[in-house]
Structures are given as structure tokens and as C-alpha cells.
Amino acid sequence: MAHVELRGPMLGARWLLLFLVLTSSLGPARPEPRVPCYFIFEDSLVDNGNNNNIASLAVANYPPYGVDFAGGPTGRFTNGLTTVDVIPKLLGFHGFIPPYARTRGQALLAGVNFASAAAGIQEETGRQLGGRIPLSGQLQNYRSAVQEMVRILGGEETAATYLSKCIFSVGMGSNDYLNNYFMPALYGTSRQYTPEQYADVLTQQYSQQLRTLYNSGARKVALIGVGQVGCSPSELAQRSPDGVSCVEEINSAIGVFNAKLIGVVDELNALDGAHFIYINGYGIFEDIMRNSAAYGVSVTNRGCCGVGRNNGQITCLPYQAPYA
Structure with missing residues (x-):
């Protein structure tokens, strides 16, 4: 996606509408949260500290990250809030969903953020950046959390009933x-598979996970499709013929994956x-880029900071x- 300069929370209206479908039968807003817990599985878009103590280039627990976040940097790869910081507030939670890296015991009952920057569906994805927690590892951490919740709640049946009322969001790929x-210089998948075949490989593994x-x-799950990564600053710098036009080869491959994900x-x-x-x-980010003024954001085709003024390929x- 193109870089979105944020000075405050942002949430696509359509995303929110679809997400809240999961809680539409739970009645009007009230002092207590509409759901008992919220669990998150994703990558750098919502990682809020799980990578902080991992040997990795994919970390963000230092300025200029968090310059607009109360208390400063936390591990979020943004200047302020992420989408999964906004959603709990709208659902009636009294605080942010914490990272699994520093959450145990009774606090697990309100939900945990398992997201890890550079993580993917495939185990090897992101390995050039160092440590990260792929989706398989995030699921393993979730299962450990569930076992602790079983102990706290007094049994598997009680825990299963409790979890069936919770919201889960998963956004990988x-x-x-x-x-x-x-x-291709680091991975052989593009030589091994066509975009159609690779999408099959990913969605088959994803389905099993x-x-x-x-x-x-998990019973109530929001599955988030991949956005327009062919419009990201790093890809524009490396693959776009003019440095402005989105890379159709990438966005086309993403479209194949998203279509299979619906299935x-x-x-x-x-x-x-x-x-x-x-x-x-994909559609949400497309809408933001086309109608950025309506969302109160500005969109640019370069990274806000990092190594290389325009590509943003390495983190800040x-x-x-940050660049002006």
C-alpha cells in the first residue's frame, strides 16, 4: 500500500461495519465490553511489542515510532494507534489488547495480541529480517494461552463456551x-510456483492453520484480505517504471490470493x-488512497523514514x- 501518514486513529468504515457484524446480535452498547475477549493474529500492521526482545530487524520499540502514542514507543510500527487499538475501544474495552510477550494469567481472559512483524503463513517468510513469530508460532502461543485459560476458568467446557463468545481477527499473507x-534473490518460490499455484499453496496451508x-x-473470526502491497514505497522504488504507478504484477498476484481466501x-x-x-x-486501502481527504489522512508514495529516502525498505x- 502507499504510505498513509496518520496523526490519530484510522479505521476503514467498511472494515468496521463488517467487523461489527460479528457482534450485531449482542445488543446495544453497554458499560461492559460487547464481547469478553479479543484475540489478534497478524504482522507488523498490528504488532504491539511481541518482537521487542527478538533478534530481528523487524522491531519498532524506539523513536520515531510511537511519537504520537501516549507513553512513547511500544513496538507498534506506527506513530500512534493501530486498527486493533481502535476496535477494542469501539467494542467497549477499557484499554488496549496487550501483546502476548508480556501477558499471562488472569489478563489473558480479555484477549491477547499475538501479531509479529515480518511473520507469514509460511515458516520461512521474512527470515532475511531475523527472528519473527510465523502464524504457526502465533497459534502455538494461543494454544498455550488457552491451556492457562482452561485452568483459570475451571475446565475445558467452560473455556470453550467462553471462547465461543470472543472475537478473533487474522490478517496474514x-x-x-x-x-x-x-x-527472488533470497527465496525460490517465484521460480517454483506461478502466482496461481502459490496462492493455492498459501491458502491450503492457511486453511489448515x-x-x-x-x-x-475460535468461532467468531474476521479474516482480513491482503492489501495493495504493490503500492508500497519499497515496491514502487524497486519495480515501478515511474516510481509512482503501483506494481500490477504484485497486486494481480494478491488479487488471486484474496479470491481464493474468500473460498x-x-x-x-x-x-x-x-x-x-x-x-x-484490498478494497479498503484502495478506497483510502482514492478518497484520502474523506478519511482525514494524506497519502504519499514514499516511506516516512528508513534506509533510502524513497523506498522505506528497512525500518526507521x-x-x-521522519521525512517531511
């Missing part, structure tokens, strides 16, 4: 393209009690001043 398939999540108690949602909804919804992340350096 961006790095499987940016930090895998379209990085989502079934693992279902088998561990996965339909299959998962055949499971007993499952309520999966597909969030059109500590205490680096």
Missing part, C-alpha cells in the same frame, strides 16, 4: 509476497458453529527524524 515470493484455530475454540471462508463456515467473515483489506533508524 502480505509478507508471504513482499518478503518471500517477490524477493485456521482450522487449528477453530479446533482451539476458504465459505468452507470454514460449514464447520459447526463457525462464523467467519472476510474483510476486504533509532531517533531518525
